[in-house]
Amino acid sequence: MVKAIRIHQTGGPEVLRYEDVDLPAPGPGEAQIRQHAVGVNFIDVYYRTGLYPTPTPFTPGNEGAGEVLAVGPGVEGFKPGDRVAYAGTLGAYAQARNIDAKFLAHLPAEISYETGAAMMLKGLTAEYLLFRSYKVQSGDAILVHAAAGGVGLILCQWAKKLGAFVIGTVGSADKAKLAREAGADATILYRDEDFSARVREITGGQLCHAVYDGVGKDTFPGSLDCLRPFGTFVSFGNASGPVPPFNLGLLSPKALFVTRPSLFAFIADAARLREMAARLFEAVASGAVKIPVHATRPLAEAAEVHRALEGRATTGATVMIP
Template sequence: MSVKARAARIHQYGAPEVLEFEDILIPDPGDGEALVRSTVIGLNFVDVYFRRGTMEVPSFPAVIGNEAAGIVEAIGRNVSSVKVGDRVVFGHSTGAYATAGLHPADRLAVIPDGVSDEQAAASFLKGLTARYLVKDVVPLKPGDTILYHAAAGGVGQIFVQWAKSLGYRVIGTVSSDGKADIARQAGCDHVINYSTEDFVARTFELTGGLGVDAVFDSVGEDTFRGSLAVLKVRGTLVQFGKASGEITPIDPYVLAPKSLHLTWGRLDHYVVTPTQTAAAADDLFAGIKSGVLKVDPTRIYSFEDVVEAHRDLEERRTTGSAVLRVTQ
């Protein structure tokens, strides 16, 4: 029997106003699926990419978004990882901008006691992203110095907290003095406002001219060349986004003078299988419950205010993690 849900769908790419609320019908869960009634929906900049068309949706109309917490209302055949009534969160499935939806059961993580729906939806995708960046992409050791761009953002704050718990020295960059305060509160040893300072020159000042072991950059064109410039010999630039625009292609020879490494990381290449998803989720939830990671959302919008939320995301008026609360 179909279930009615309310969804914010797009029928074309464009500005935030292309998000339109419509009633949809959700069929019974099929083999390996679970029906999840959403309580809190996560907001991520990648949602803007899909809305604009920077990243393509499979077809129109499309329900974008890939992170939400909620309650399992029904399960299909061959589902043993979750049961009806479980509080769950997902960050690998599509169609989050809806009050209910079908999702692969093996991509759901059961939210443990001690972690709220708001915390889970605010941190799951961002937390798993921060985790693979800080733990899996670059072989770092305690005492290494790293630079993280947009350190006041949702992924950035989780990354900084985790990096400090692992013993790394963290330099964060931000775009305003207000965001600088947030980055310091997250644990950055030094913060650079790249709107008023030359982050390359300042980084070399802070490192005695040596540079950093690794840079983590989701900004893109505005910071890419500088990110390469501040690396030590055999340093690594981990690019994982392009919020400021497309990156101008480079000749690989520019890496040669310092034998630099350049990689573009993607979460779905580091957390692939159900076993990897469960292990990463357990690590994240343990960090939240222990207090190592503080992930409460900094802004809670109503689901009905999704257009306003997208405007704020696009204009970089949000700091930390923002979520959409669903009223059934």
């Protein structure tokens, strides 16, 4: 028996219930992990509200770090005592869990469990955004929405190391400071300024090679106005609601590219996941990318954590300790 957060019906933060659940032995291909830290991400809200439908009851959360307690039949490459981190299937909001071992990566000793739990989903997302959705080159101008958020701060750091000119939109002066400290060359207060007009001004009318947008409805279609001809709009989140259906003709005048990638499509292949994780671990271990864990809360307080997340009252990453 372990403690876990369970959702019996979708809805607001109040549906997150802290309760006892049975934990069976790991099945074929599975590893059982005692979790030292659990990551918190906006995708957790999508599952809780039903935007991403899943049968109830379920335990939310797609990211964590801890040590292997046991492995099921057929598992190779992992053994009890191994330090691991993952981004994968639902079930992270728990003291311990079983997970398909294909989602696991060996966590280097120099990276803490808290950092490991905070970095996998956001860091692997940044990896596929910068290296696979639109491959950022030195000299590129890019726009990062929600630049002081968990993914945003990683994007600012990593893109700057790649030689990009980074513009970030933020909601306050304090968040602008965080984004600049992370590497943003310019910041835009989206509540006070027309961000597309400011992008045109900042770039001298040249506009951006790519826009990375985890906000969704509120930043579309303004994001398209920020792109130069043949630019790429990468929509990877819906913090303000999903992008509404639109006429593809909007893309035609500048021959724009639009993509809606998913981390889970990229990490479905275990070899590709390990390749992505290796690049992320190298960037973090070298200090090129720092993972800002700005809040640590008990797992039992998951409802309060979700309220802060939805209220855009968080910066960087929040982790919960089971």
